[in-house]
Amino acid sequence: MTTGLKRVGRLWRYDPGLLLAYGLAGLFLLVFVVWPLARVALEPTVADWRQVFTTPRWQRAAGNTALMLVLSTTSSLLLGTLYAFAVTRARVPGAQLFSAVPLFLLLTPPFVSGLAFILLLGRRGLFTYHLLGLETSIYGWHGLWLAQTLSFFPVAYLVLRGAFMAADTSLEQAARGLGAGRWQVLRSVTLPLVTPALLAAALFISIGVLGDFGNPMLVGGRFQVLATAVYTQLTGWASFGTSAALGLILLVPAVLLFATQQWVQSATQGRYATVGGRSSSLPPPAVAPWLHWSLFALCVLVTLFVVANLGVILMGALTRLWGVDFSLTLEHARYVLSHVGGLGNSLRFAALASVLCTVLAGLVAFLVKRGGVPGRTGLDLATLLPAAIPGTLMGVAFVLAFSQGPLRLTGTGIIIVVGMAVSYLPVGYRVCAAAIDQLRTSLDESAANLGASKLTAFATVVAPLTRQALMAAFVFCFVQSVGTLSTVIFLVSFDTPLASVTILNLADQGSWGRAAALAAALIIVTMVALALLFLITGRRFKPFQEFTRAGA
C-alpha cells in the first residue's frame, strides 16, 4: 500500500498525464463494470433466490445450459479449427476465397441468422422441405446445437486461422524430415503450437454460448436454457429480481471458465510459443489426400450455408411474402427508408463505442504492461471481467445501475455506446496487451531516456507500433456492436432506436419481409463502412491476424 502510494506520488511529480489517464481508466471501469455488477447482485431478494432454485423448470434449464455449453463449444471449436486448418495448412483449392467466408457470418446479426436458419432448415425450410422433401423438425437441442455451432465457429476460426498462420512451418517440416508421420506431426508439433489460441477461442465461445438467447428462443423448441429465462422474466413478467438471479447464476460457470483459462494459460506460459520468431516461408507439410478433400468438402458446405444464409435474407427482403408469394417487390426496401434513423444510430453508436473501446483497451494494456502503476492486477481483472458476463445480464445490470440518481443515463445514447464498448472491451484489451508484449521494452525506454513522459511514449511509440492491434480491436468491436441485441435491447429509448432492436420487433410481429429488408440494409451498410475504413487506412491493414496474439 505504502509503496503504491509512493509510486502514485512519483507519478504525480514526473508524469501527471499518465496519472490522469490511469485515474480516468480506473474510474471508468469502476463506474461501468464494477458498479453495475454490484447493483445487479443486490437486486434479487431471498424470495427470488428461493424461487430460482426451487423451480423445476429452471433446474432443468440449468442442466440444459450445461449440456449446450459442452456440445456447442466443442463443435464450434472443432469446426472452426478444421476450417482454419483447411485454409491455412491443407491449402485446399480456393483457400483464398474460403478464408473470407466465415467473416460474413460475423457481420450478420445473430438474431437474423437464426431467422435465416429456420427459413432454410425449418419444417417448411427451403432445403429441408422444398428441396429435399423432408418432414424433419429442427426444434430441440439438436437444432439448437447446429444453430449455435454455425453462429460461434467463426470466432474459433478467426483465432485459429491467425495461430496456424503464425505457427512456424519449418518446425513441422523439420519433424517430417526427421521421420515423424503426419499424425505425429499434427499431434506433437502443430496442435501444441496452437494450444493457447484454442484455449482463448474456447473461452470466447463458451461465454457466448452461455449468454446466447436468440438461437434458443428461435430453434430451442421445448428445450429451455437459462439465458432465455433471463430475458423472458424481464420482458414477460417485468421481474427484475428473478431475471437478475438467473443471470447471476450464469455468471458462475463463466467466471470459473475464465479463471481456468487464465490458470492454464499462465501454467503453460512459455511452453508453447506461437509467435516466437519470424514465420518461416516454407510451405506447411502436405496433408493426406483423403483429409485434403474432406476438408475441401467441409469448406464448400460451410460456404454454401453462408451464401444461402445471406441469400435468404436478400430474398426475404425483395419478395412479397416468404413461402407464399415469391413475386418481387420493393415495398420492404421502401420501408427501410423510414428507419434510416435507427440504421444511422446503429452505425454511429457502434463507431463511437469502437473508438472508446479501442482507446481504453490500448491505454489499459499499456498501463498494465508498461505503466508501472499500482493496482495493475485489479485493472487487468476489471477489464477482462465483462468477458465473463452474459450480454443479457449486462443489459439488466446497466438498466438497474443507471436509471436513478446522479448516474442517470437511461434514455441517452451514452449508455448504449458505453454498453457496447464494455461488452467488447475484453477482446480488444487482449489483442492490445498481446501486441504490447511483443514490443521490446527498449523502445519506450529510449523514448523515456529522450525525455518523453510515459503517456507521450504511449502515444508516439507504442500506439503507432501496435496500430494493427488497435485497428483489430476497433473492427471487432464495430462489427459486433452494430448487430448486438442482448446488451442494448433494454437500453434503447425514444431518440436512440437501433436497427437490431427494430429487426427483432418486426420479426416478432411476423413482418418478415421488412425485418429481412432492414437486416439486409444493416449488413450492407456495415460492409460499406468497413470498406471505407480499409480504404482510408490502406491495404496493409490485416486486423484478423492480430487475434493470434490474443490467444498467446
Next chain:
Amino acid sequence: MNSPSSATPRRNLGQRLARLALLLAAALVLLPGVALAQGEVRVYAVINDDDVRLLAEMFEAETGVRVNYLRASTGELVSRVIAEAGAPQADVLLGGPSAQHIAIAETGALAVFHPEGAAGLPAYAVSDEGYWTGFYLTALGIGVNLERFEQRFPNEELPATWDDLLNPAFDGEIVMTDPVSSSTAYLFVQAQLQRLGWEAGWEYLEALASLVGQFPASGGAPPQLVGTGEYAIGVAYVHALARYRNDGFPVSTIVPPATAGEVGSVSVIAGGPNPENARLFVEFVLSARAQEAFSAQSFTTPLNPQAALPGGANTFAEFDLIDYDAELAGEQRDEVLLLWQQVVD
C-alpha cells in the same frame, strides 16, 4: 506482423487516422439528438410497429404535434413505466391489456384522466378512477394452417372448441406461448381454469400440454409458426392470426365459445414531459376515425361504438367471453405457474 518495410508510411497512416478521428468527432457533434420539437408526445407502444406508425402519422397530420414512439413488449414497457416513476420519459402507454394498466396504476405511475371519448364505452373498458381507457378488443382463438392441416390430418375436422384441441392425433402439431414468460399465455391458462373449474381445468391443461410441440416465449411466435406452416395449430390472439390470413398465408382463425378477451388500453403516465399533448393523443386514439384506421390494419375490434368495423376483424357478436376474474388470476399467479411447470415437464 509489423514488418520493417511498413515504417515509411507510418506518418501517413497517422495522419489518416487523425483525419478519421476528426471525422468521427464531427459525426458525434453534428448528427446526434433529434432536436426536441416544440409540440411533441412520447408514446410507449405495445401494439405493432406498423400500427403505432399509422396512428402517429394521422395524429401528426391533424394536430402538428410530433409523435415520438418506442415499441417493445408489454412486460418491458410496463417495467419501464414503473421503474421511471420518479422521472418519467414517456407521456402515454399505448396498448397492452387493462390488467397490466391496473397493475401500473397501483404503483401510482399513471395520471388520472377522464377522456371525453370514454363516454360511450362499455363499463369494462373504462377505469372508474380514470387511470386507463380501452380502445380495442381482441380474444384468444385457434389458428389453423389449412395447408398443413389437410396434409397431416386429411380425416380430421377443424377444431371448433377448446376441447377439440385434445384430439390425440394433433400430438406435436400444436404451438402455444409459455405462461411463465408471456401474459397472453397466462390469460389462456386462467381462462381454462375458470371455464372448467380447478380440477377439470388442470386435467385439460395437462392433456393439452402433452400434445404441444413447442412453447415459445414470445406471444408473437405462435401466429408466425402457424402462418408459415411450421405447425398446424396455434393458440393466439385472433387479431394476430387474422393479420397472417390477410397477408395471404393459408390461415383460418377460429373463435371458440367460452374464450377470454383482452381490452387493449391506453393511459396517461403521471408526470410525463408533455401532459397536454398526452391527453390530446389519448382523445385521438379513442376517436372513431383513429379506431377505424387502426382496426383496418390490426384486425382488432374497435371499442368506440361509432367506429365502423372493417373487413377482417371479428365483431363483438363473435366473441363468446367467459366472466373472467382478473383479480383471482392475479392472486393465483405464483401457484398456477408452479403447478404449470410440474404439469408441462
